Amino acid sequence: MTDMSYTTSTSGKGVGKIALRWGLYIMLGLFALFYLMPLFVMLTTSLKSLEEIRTGDLISLPREVTLDAWRTAWSGACTGIQCEGVRPYFWNSVLIAIPAVMISTLIGALNGYVVAQWRFKGANLFFALMLFGCFIPFQVVLLPMARMLGLMGLAGTIPGLIFVHVIYGLGFTTLFFRNYYVSIPAELTKAAKVDGAGFFRVFWSIFLPLSLPIIVVTVIWQFTQIWNDFLFGVSFSQAGTQPVTVALNNIVNSTTGVKAYNVDMAAAIIAALPTLLVYVVAGKYFVRGLTAGSVKG
């Protein structure tokens, strides 16, 4: 705490100090409104009928709450020629995200464990190479990856997308675990080795039990990244295998029929719900991943 209010709260009996305090809260409140406004507008719009949207205004509450738009968004909205709503694509995203998160986290944990605890010549080079890989703009690998997926017979498939997410998630998962394991004293590993424990044994019975916080951070980070991904999804999927972000974009930009803003908003909230839920439930770990993923080198 940078206890700045030390002066304001103890000695500040003056009217000026109180006014300052009020001003502070009002400003914080106004900023809160700025951040909440789009979510509020999305939610109210999704609960209005199209009729009311055309006549009412953006920030008014719905006169009559209807869930029609939500039903349509979930199972009837058109993404191009198909009109099945976001439901099938939502499940595609689940099918992509869950294995990709699990595999990339597991490999990242092992990699981080080696780089931090079993140093050998070249391990640091490996880590540096991985780290640079985190920063490349993915545009630079899109074209060859499209060809590679074709060669592997994975073009346009869900396993193909899982593969891509695992490969390009490894940099961050390795980084997370490496930075976590590096602070665990090397003597622990040495002592275990003297006692005859092997590589996997040390990992399994010493490191894994200590890893819960970093596993949570990594899983949340990877899940958010993969669920929210659009670039890989739009580049490497086809009609039936698109993730929910791509479907949402198609619904919003579908040119057929009347523009149904309420359906767009309901679909957007559905697409956002899983990551929002994770954020609300485990916000602390989400923030930790964000800062670790971006600050640490």
Added chain:
Amino acid sequence: MTKWLEENTPKLVLAPSFVAVLIFVYGFIAWTAWVSLTRSRLLPKYEIDSFIQYDRLFASPRWDTAFSNLFVFGFLFIVIAMILGLILAILLDQNIRTEGAIRTIYLYPMALSMIVTGTAWKWILNPGLGLEATVRGWGFENFTFDWLVNPDMAIYTIVIAAIWQSSGFVMALFLAGLRSVDQEIIKAAQVDGIPTWRVYTAIIIPSMAPIFLSAFIVLSHLAIKSFDLVIALTGGGPGYATDLPATYMYAMAFSRGDIGQAASSAMIMMLVVFTIVVPYLYSELRSKND
């Protein structure tokens, strides 16, 4: 045999990832770099033919727009998000009772997909029924806010949405920085009667230089990679007024069938990223080893 296996387990565990990184990161970069020097169009060709794709790229008005948009967007996005993030962090650092809740509100957009953000702002900013119509409905008949469909202003709508999404994150970075400043120095300054704002400008903010650098790196990285937001909010339009290098590359690769242009624009993107990130990573890695 088992002895060898035991000794080399760590290397064997690392090997698949090592090979994967070599192929899928560095090999692929090399492939793209190679193809960017050929006359590839719909299909890749492998005969190197000077810098013809780069000549075409920089002669293209569409790339010209996309590239200068990157700097306009990137500059405004980074500067405003940093200032806003710093202000929010300082405001929140005043022993606010509801700090946790407010922080949650400021930061939640970061959990959203940029497609969701783009969809929301596209609806809010659309002139026909959104903000413009709403304010007109309040009686301000002449109020116009048509940036979304105005080719000269549309890029700023992307700035607005991007700031909305990322400024809370900058706040979180700065707040962590403010909390790590040595409390003794601050107490001493307060005892000396130095006004609060001076404590911030003279002591706290200068000591946070590394955090400014981190925030800058993250934000510029976000700016260069911005693709989803443009696609969802403006689709690159009106015309190609809001194209960024990322959307240009995508259009060339997947809808225009111009692999040479896609490859060369991707290489330029990487160059921009590397001029920013490489010195940073280098100094980070070096300072760790010292």
